[in-house]
Amino acid sequence: MRVTDDRYAGELAKFDLAIRMIGHEARTGTIRACTGFTEDRIRKIYSTYFKLRPGITVRRKRGKSPTQITGFVSSSRRQSEATLIACLLLYTGAIDLAARGPVKSVGVSSVSLGQRVCDAFEVYRALQPEPQFSFERVWGLYRALAVAKELYFARCGICEGPYVQDAYALDYQRCPFCELKDRPAQV
Numbered sequence: 001m002r003v004t005d006d007r008y009a010g011e012l013a014k015f016d017l018a019i020r021m022i023g024h025e026a027r028t029g030t031i032r033a034c035t036g037f038t039e040d041r042i043r044k045i046y047s048t049y050f051k052l053r054p055g056i057t058v059r060r061k062r063g064k065s066p067t068q069i070t071g072f073v074s075s076s077r078r079q080s081e082a083t084l085i086a087c088l089l090l091y092t093g094a095i096d097l098a099a100r101g102p103v104k105s106v107g108v109s110s111v112s113l114g115q116r117v118c119d120a121f122e123v124y125r126a127l128q129p130e131p132q133f134s135f136e137r138v139w140g141l142y143r144a145l146a147v148a149k150e151l152y153f154a155r156c157g158i159c160e161g162p163y164v165q166d167a168y169a170l171d172y173q174r175c176p177f178c179e180l181k182d183r184p185a186q187v
């Protein structure tokens with residue numbers, strides 16, 4: 001009985017996560033990676049719960065997730081939002097910081113990881129009235145930090161605060177927040 005209950009709870013958690021991610025317009029491949037559901041099952045959930053509901057406009061996205069990291073650091077505004085999201089990913093436990101600074105992935109199930117990234121994304125959208133990044137970009141930010149290590153937390157030479165920086169770019173040790181303070185017109 002216990003095993004059945006646990007299995008049911010596990011299925012329910014995956015189902016809830018799939019609904020949540022479809023609502024955020026996550027790509028099928030990302031939903032698959034987090035829930036383990038087949039493409040067919042995700043399609044059915046989408047058609048049952050989203051497609052024909054009046055007033056609900058959720059697009060289903062196919063194909064690969066965007067992987068370009070330059071969009072996270074291409075302007076002070078984008079870099080400051082990427083930093084906010086990275087901090088939220090830290091707070092929700094989607095990523096972790098090793099003792100000496102680099103970001104490391106956390107050893108949790110893919111369902112739990114998906115829930116944590118959703119938590120971070122939902123807080124980000126609540127805090128940012130005109131958000132620059134979609135759910136898929138937030139997922140890409142997570143992967144760039146914790147999996148590909150193309151982004152990292154640099155430390156500002158002025159305010160000493162952390163900020164998200166391109167691991168392969170020259171770092172001037174100036175965070176986007178100090179940049180925005182000095183040049184408010186260039187947001």
Ligand SMILES: [Zn+2]
Nearest residue numbers: 156159175178
């Ligand atoms: Zn600074």
